Amino acid sequence: MADFLRSLRLGGRGNPAQACARALCAEGVALSLLVGKDRTAEPLWCYPDLSARFEELQFTLGEGPGPDAVRTGVPVTEPDLDRVRPDRWPALLPSAREMGVHGVSCFPLSIGAIRVGVLTMLSDGDRRISDQQWTDATALTGALTGAFLDGDRRPDGDGAALGPGTFLEWPTGLHRAKVHQATGMISVQLGTSMEDALLRLRAFAYSSERPLGEVADDVIARRLRFDDDDNYADGDIDDLSGPHSPDAGKG
Template identity: 70%
Template sequence: MAESGTVISDGMAEVLRRLHLDAPGDPAAAWARVLGAEGVALTLLVGAERTPEPLWCHPELSARFDELQFTLGEGPAPDAIRTGSPVLEPDLDRVRPERWPALLSAAAELGVHGVCCFPLGIGAIRVGVLTVLCDGDRRMGEQQYADAGALAAALTGAFLGGDLRRGGDGSPLGIPEPPSVLHRPAVHQATGMISVQLDVSMQEALLCLRAHAYGSERPLGEVAEDVVARRLRFRNDPTDDFTDDFDDDGSGPNSPDGGKG
């Protein structure tokens, strides 16, 4: 039974049952099919910085939208994580432009029409977010809301409660541990390097990285790889209180200092 009082569908009941089976593979395709969604993505928060890390996405559009939100640092998923409440926007055309000024046009270019995000967590504890891309008719019915909410609740319990990783018969759940290997290691490393280069906090360094990715219309991970490879260096301009120079190819391995600067 979902919190809204709507009984979950038979399809979602089967999905939840399979969470208690040691079923290998990515279940996102099955979730999308049951929810009648264009796509589904599950993102977890890992590390001391609580960085969003993708775990399961289907199809590729979901992965690209997840990466877009991560690059921009705005959108329904970041809002759901911040507030701990679902963010339901099944028609992005109806969202005020000032709410997500960078995301809305980029989402339209991707072909994403509507998004509903359900946080994974209890109270102040956040472990991740379930993102559901709405289908082309830009509607999400009461049954879909109930099913998505039930799935988010089940995943929250599985990730928060170690004892919930095993079923009543002792069999392992089909839910993995939060990833120990980061999918976005270059972003973490680049953030640390920029923090040193600009003498700012890690949070400010990530904002600078995001700003450059947005300004250059490139994925955050791609820009981070340039920083790590020393093809891109962030510098404070001493003539300006807050100016970042982006020295592309100025300190890479072919530079005069051999990329050691």
């Protein structure tokens, strides 16, 4: 971890997520930053692919250890998801087990009430994270929080500030932008708030067992429309007749 923190300070190259997982002795690692007015979790590092899929699952459902850590500002550790009460994350738990996620620990990037992001560690589920892993994760999130809040102050040879390097670059393209666009379209279609529109979008994605981004693509391309006079638009997620395709019948 000391070597990894040194790489952060020096603007390290390579795969930061893989290096981070190695430093933390974790099965997988994901780092998401909170961006935009609604503080959407935008993925920055993910390794391996399972971590990326788990982050997408949490974002689609709006529940899980990551959202809880962001909301409370304290770490959330569940080394064995099979032991978690089913009513805690009712939608997430069965899907996480199905994709092969066993243990999860999420550490918020925060100072007081300020939330910057969240670091997620995947484990094999055999044991709780060690004291050393906890210490390392806490040190890392503290360093990342300071870096993203303050920027990189390292001077170059002429005294000018250097960029943060690959390890600390903010995302250049927002993966969640299409979700925001689709939410706005649904809000207009239903004449409802953005918050309600996002809930409708998430509910449909969950009920149809599709990624939220994929459903958002259909809304933006006008392959899928939400109408207020349909059952689904009235809140019945068991009846998927609400959202429909204008050109090809029911969606």
